[in-house]
Amino acid sequence: MTSTELDLPVASRVAPVRWRLPGTGWQRLVSPLALLALWQLTGSLGLLPERLLAAPATVAATALDLVTSGTLPEAVLVSLGRVAAGFTVGAVAGVGFALVAGLSRLGEYAVDPPMQMLRALPLFGLIPLFILWFGIGETPKITLLALGVAFPLYLNTFAGVRGVDAKLGELGAVLRLGRGELVRHIVLPGALPQVLVGLRQSLGVGWLALIVAEQINADSGLGYMINTAREFLRTDVIVVGLLVYCALGLVTDSLVRVVERKALTWRRGLLG
Amino acid sequence: MATRTARLTQAPPDGRVASVRGLVRSFGDRRVLSNVDLDIARGEFVALLGASGSGKSTLLRVLAGLDGEARGEIGVDDAVAVSFQEPRLVPWKRVLANVVLGLRGPDATDRARAALAEVGLAERVDAWPLTLSGGEAQRVSLARALVREPGLLLLDEPFGALDALTRISMHRLVLDLWDRHRPGILLVTHDVDEALLLADRVLVLESGRIAHESPVPLPRPRHRDHPDLVALRAVLLRRLGVTPEGTA
Numbered sequence: 174m175t176s177t178e179l180d181l182p183v184a185s186r187v188a189p190v191r192w193r194l195p196g197t198g199w200q201r202l203v204s205p206l207a208l209l210a211l212w213q214l215t216g217s218l219g220l221l222p223e224r225l226l227a228a229p230a231t232v233a234a235t236a237l238d239l240v241t242s243g244t245l246p247e248a249v250l251v252s253l254g255r256v257a258a259g260f261t262v263g264a265v266a267g268v269g270f271a272l273v274a275g276l277s278r279l280g281e282y283a284v285d286p287p288m289q290m291l292r293a294l295p296l297f298g299l300i301p302l303f304i305l306w307f308g309i310g311e312t313p314k315i316t317l318l319a320l321g322v323a324f325p326l327y328l329n330t331f332a333g334v335r336g337v338d339a340k341l342g343e344l345g346a347v348l349r350l351g352r353g354e355l356v357r358h359i360v361l362p363g364a365l366p367q368v369l370v371g372l373r374q375s376l377g378v379g380w381l382a383l384i385v386a387e388q389i390n391a392d393s394g395l396g397y398m399i400n401t402a403r404e405f406l407r408t409d410v411i412v413v414g415l416l417v418y419c420a421l422g423l424v425t426d427s428l429v430r431v432v433e434r435k436a437l438t439w440r441r442g443l444l445g
Numbered sequence: 446m447a448t449r450t451a452r453l454t455q456a457p458p459d460g461r462v463a464s465v466r467g468l469v470r471s472f473g474d475r476r477v478l479s480n481v482d483l484d485i486a487r488g489e490f491v492a493l494l495g496a497s498g499s500g501k502s503t504l505l506r507v508l509a510g511l512d513g514e515a516r517g518e519i520g521v522d523d524a525v526a527v528s529f530q531e532p533r534l535v536p537w538k539r540v541l542a543n544v545v546l547g548l549r550g551p552d553a554t555d556r557a558r559a560a561l562a563e564v565g566l567a568e569r570v571d572a573w574p575l576t577l578s579g580g581e582a583q584r585v586s587l588a589r590a591l592v593r594e595p596g597l598l599l600l601d602e603p604f605g606a607l608d609a610l611t612r613i614s615m616h617r618l619v620l621d622l623w624d625r626h627r628p629g630i631l632l633v634t635h636d637v638d639e640a641l642l643l644a645d646r647v648l649v650l651e652s653g654r655i656a657h658e659s660p661v662p663l664p665r666p667r668h669r670d671h672p673d674l675v676a677l678r679a680v681l682l683r684r685l686g687v688t689p690e691g692t693a
Binding site for chain 2: 340344346437439441
């Protein structure tokens with residue numbers, strides 16, 4: 174190996190190519206704001222008919238109306254209730270089964286094959302069966318959500334438990350930790366980063382499952398609000414509903430990130 | 446874990462913290478340890494040398510109770526502690542919690558604090574392991590081993606990954622701790638000088654058995670240029686298949 178060969182990567186590390194403009198921040202807002210302005214302009218000029226897409230100002234006014242009239246808060250509460258119920262059932266099942274499968278060979282043989290088979294089923298393809306089994310009430314919606322939530326959490330928790338450094342397991346044996354202590358001090362905290370990845374994935378799937386489930390046949394909630402609006406060609410209400418779905422998804426995701434930051438402080442040393 | 450308990454019921458004979466007779470360990474067709482006999486007296490400092498792949502780490506793992514497949518008479522003291530080459534600190538537990546881990550009794554935390562003070566890390570009890578230097582992490586690992594008041598302390602190349610200066614201060618620390626607590630020590634290493642500076646007795650493991658044994662009857666601290674050590678070093682290096690000229 175010659176010295177020039179050695180020098181090349183060093184040189185490229187010293188002067189990395191940066192596409193970032195000086196003074197970042199507001200520049201990134203320019204194009205979204207321009208698009209928003211264009212949307213408003215085409216709406217105001219009548220180029221974009223309101224039955225296809227309401228203009229931003231109309232959407233904002235409608236949002237205010239929906240909030241003050243209590244329609245939106247009520248719908249949000251109903252939808253949040255569904256997510257909470259479905260998420261709780263799915264998370265308990267996903268993490269529970271993953272621990273059973275992760276912590277023992279017998280558990281793995283009992284739980285993992287059926288879980289892998291069920292995972293292959295298309296989630297939303299199950300809706301017709303769910304309607305036949307559970308009717309059109311809350312049960313099929315919550316089951317759909319729970320299933321959507323359970324699998325990402327199952328897969329990640331299982332992988333997390335199995336991925337804990339075997340050397341730390343040996344350490345546990347040397348320190349004469351009991352099985353319970355080993356699980357509590359080594360296995361569970363070791364699996365936590367992966368579990369949190371699974372949590373974020375499952376929340377993503379969970380919101381999606383909610384939106385689909387609320388299209389089935391809802392008589393309340395955000396999906397009901399949107400479906401009713403469609404019948405009356407109220408695109409403004411539809412856009413408000415979509416934005417609320419969006420905001421709720423972002424809120425739960427950032428909640429998980431807060432938990433991540435708190436629970437994984439020990440990694441900060443690694444990240445500098 | 447059953448094999449470990451079964452083995453531990455067999456205490457070593459009086460005055461010894463480890464007593465092994467006819468130890469055999471094979472991996473498939475390969476015999477890594479064949480017919481190893483080994484005794485470590487209470488409070489004795491033994492170093493085990495061997496080329497890489499000679500089975501010295503396997504022997505240590507057998508004594509640590511981490512190998513259930515070994516055959517032979519194996520007697521080990523009830524209180525065994527291990528310090529590994531990588532310090533194996535639990536990254537999500539602060540330094541103090543790492544030392545407390547698995548410790549019983551109401552004064553566990555106080556004992557752990559005292560052990561950390563002894564290795565000079567009283568200030569670092571709240572640090573995360575990932576923020577420690579290599580030497581600091583290894584000292585935590587030593588504190589975690591010593592706080593268990595072991596009759597037998599197993600050191601698996603604990604200084605192998607440290608820089609030369611840190612290694613010198615770690616040698617001093619180990620001798621100091623050994624002097625105060627007097628555990629029997631088995632130090633597995635590939636560093637002849639390290640073995641000669643620290644141990645009462647140096648063993649050489651070769652093709653699966655203890656092929657050579659040298660007592661080192663010199664007071665500590667020892668200097669590596671002491672004529673007796675120079676002579677012993679030449680003998681040991683030859684046993685290990687290295688010509689002494691190359692290292693003079």
